[in-house]
Amino acid sequence: MKFEVFTPALLTAAALFTLPAQAQIEVQWWHSMVAVNGEWVNDLAKEFNASQKDYKVVPVFKGNYDESMTAAIAAFRAGNAPHILQVFEVGTATMMASKGAVVPVGQVMKDAGYKFDPGVYIPAVAGYYTAPNGQMLSFPFNSSTTVFYVNKDAFKSAGLDTTQLPTSWPEVALAAAKLKAAGHKCPFTTAWQGWTQLESFSAWHNVELATKRNGLAGLDARLVSNSPLHVRHIENLSNMAKQGLFVYKGRGNVPEASFVSGECAMITTSSGFYGNVKKNAKFAFGLAPLPHYPDVPGAPQNTVIGGASLWVMSGKKPAEYKGVATFFDFLSRPDVQSASHKRTGYLPITTAAYQLTEKSGFYKENPGADTAVNQMIRKTTDKSRGIRLGNYVQIRTIEDEELELVWGGKKTPKEALDSIVKRGNELLERFEKANKG
């Protein structure tokens, strides 16, 4: 009797307990996207959440890249790291070296049962975030690369041809001279000087910036950015600076303002700058690939990406990782990629997305918007796949400091580059030592 009532009740109770939880699994995503890109992040999450019921991605703005790194480190050490963390490209080595703190994306996808084919990704984009054994470590999210912007109206006023933009550094110098003669106070400038003039420059010319495939093959990589080619290039820029053809306008992206305002006629900087120029420039402008030296064999090869990728933190439950994998799968869809690319100017990460965008006529309507992609869609070589160095943030700063001394006339290019190599290698040694374990 009691049994009759008991067992069904027990069975029902058991059933209720073993039913999958109706509550959604939350996936915390810490990012550093501001302004309109912040809206893009929120919209992506909204779209994903609306498309399925099992998982809810919650994007949280955690300051700029330094701040969100610090927040993530503090949270990790306290036991409540987010699931997904957006980390900029120079932090890749740091993330990789923190064994136990991250789970490779390739692994997360595999464990969740998703077929993960690295071949669908654009080589130069995905290669940066891939381990030597081919496993993808982090998910490329917002990638940009170095391109060359030209103020076409300024060119016209100096009598320069606007249909054939300069493709080589000698041509840039010539154009700058003509611009100066026509009265332009700032013919050429550059933003992100370490990235554009040393790092991407190296890959574009298929020479190493550092040994061991620029660090991709091991922690014992050392800088070789004082090679004759590098010295030659910085000397050229230094001479241009002395003649007033190249005007230094600051670190990071600060110089970009001087292009938009019309002050500087040519600038090498990130492809992400495109949206800003399109919206705010009151002059006709053109995009061209990064200039190169035609006499260097193998140039132009491909450029190096900037931007950030998404890392997966360790210590979470398998069901939550499944949510992460589902979200990444969503982000990889060609239509989602294509829409993001069109909206933000960031590079599409799969060839399918690129083709989809091309089919839609986007590049016809926005001439120059495919320059960046074209620079990346080549087959990479061992010397151009990407850069991964420890203490990279500090190395970038050293590059800034030493180059400033060159532009200010306080050091010769050779001295500065030698100093970069010396100081940078000290840091690399320290990083290697600290992360042997």
Added chain:
Amino acid sequence: MVERRPTLGLLAHAVLIIGVLIVAFPVYVAFVASTHTADTLIHSPMPLLPGAHFVDNYIGALQGGTMGSGSKAAVGQMMLVSLITALVIAIGKIAISLLSAFAIVYFRFPFRMLFFWSIFVTLMLPVEVRIGPTYKVVADLHMLNTYAGLTVPLIASATATFLFRQFFLTVPEELLEAARMDGAGPMRFFFDVLLPLSVTSMAALFVIQFIYGWNQYLWPLLVTTDESMYPVVIGIKRMIAGGETQTDWNLVMSTAILAMIPPTLVVMLMQKWFVKGLVDTEK
């Protein structure tokens, strides 16, 4: 003033006006920037006179501007968080510092100077250096995403304790003797004599600590993962593009000006407490 000295008076005004022009110029620039379109601002040099877009920009700022259509934190909500944080921090700091300074100045007990120096040392380690371990303490105490977590760790203040110590040392000994002769105990002395005398110091500290609490950025960023607990400075910061996209400077500036209204009110109201001669009548 005490006597008529027109040239001195003229000099005073001249110096003050120049001072205001120099010191307040950046604030003026922010205000002007908040009345133009973003376009005008990017093309140097930016104009020095206000433009015509005051209403547009401020409405845009109040509605959340470019902080993300999906952003849960509208300006009003963030100002509320900032307000509560600022008030709790300011009042908390003043309260506990008054007590500590009182103890250190007016009592003799073992380790007295050790306490003073330990409080002082808290000024000497930048927050960023100890922020990781401090976060862990707060997380372990389950104070994340709470007002307690936002405020309590920031409440220790050497500045306030030090200032009150300075002030208490200037209070004439006769007052204490008189209170004792009246049979008043220490706390009675504290509440009836010291506190009223300290009003000016408290007012000055209140302004400083309120603004300090109001402008908190890094600590709230770490301690909250719920965007509805974000104070207003985070909101401003996330509108400023780091370099990959354009910033709507006009909206940034209008939000920044809005964010300065409560502190401005505090500054203006507090001046009531800068009452001269209070000490005169008490003595």
Added chain:
Amino acid sequence: MAAEKRVTLRSRWLPWVLLAPQGFVIVVFFFWPAGQALVQSLQQSDAFGTSVNWVGLENFRNLWNDETYLASFKTTAVFSILVAVLGLSLALMLAVFADRVARGSMFYRTFLILPYAVAPAVAGVLWLFLFSPSVGIVSYALGRMSVAWNPLLDAGDAMALVVMAAVWKQLSYNFLFFLAGLQSIPKSLIEAAAIDGARPWRRFWTIQFPLLSPTSFFLLVINVVYAFFDTFAIVDAATKGGPGKETAILVYKVYYDGFKALDLGGSAAQSVVLMVIVITLTVVQFRFVEKKVSY
């Protein structure tokens, strides 16, 4: 310490109760985490702390061998002296005049204190709008007047820029406290002196300045601490320590290493050095300067 009360209160337990709230907060939220942070100066670890190595004094040795670190001692000294001296003297002058005028005092006071309310993040941006060689209004004006101004490449200009920015922030703060201090000087004293025939300049030095000395001492100590510790955000926004390392003050490197470069061991070691310096300076001030303060 020289300054003591003659008459004190007696109680066995009351002082402890009074100190308890602040004591609790600083032990739990300062000393405990600070201790952990400083222990890191003896370690080298990866950013996330998954592998930690004890290295003894190696972090300190690295600092000693780094010539740019040693050079920044001089940079810091120059910067701190300029900021403290300018910040205090200008604020004092403004406060004395603001105290004197009757008409418009609310206006002057409000607008001289207000800049303190500008959030640091916004202040950095405003400086860019003013002084950036590309889009800054002041740069533009200087250019029109043919004054060479390039803080990007000229060390002197860069130092001038960061000193100005640091002093600007601190002027409002100092002004506020000087004003508060001046308010508490009994009017009767000044009037008596005036009746005796003392002119304003004399009155200032014989009455106001001495009576202001507790506040002045407070501000001196606080300004020195400020110059050494709270100025990295300004340097980061204005010059990032450049050109080269010409404006990289000690605390900037602490912040940079701990925050951007994620070298927590190195950053902690530098913090220890910085703490020792400032504590020494503070003790010196208490021992020698406080003697001149009349309470």
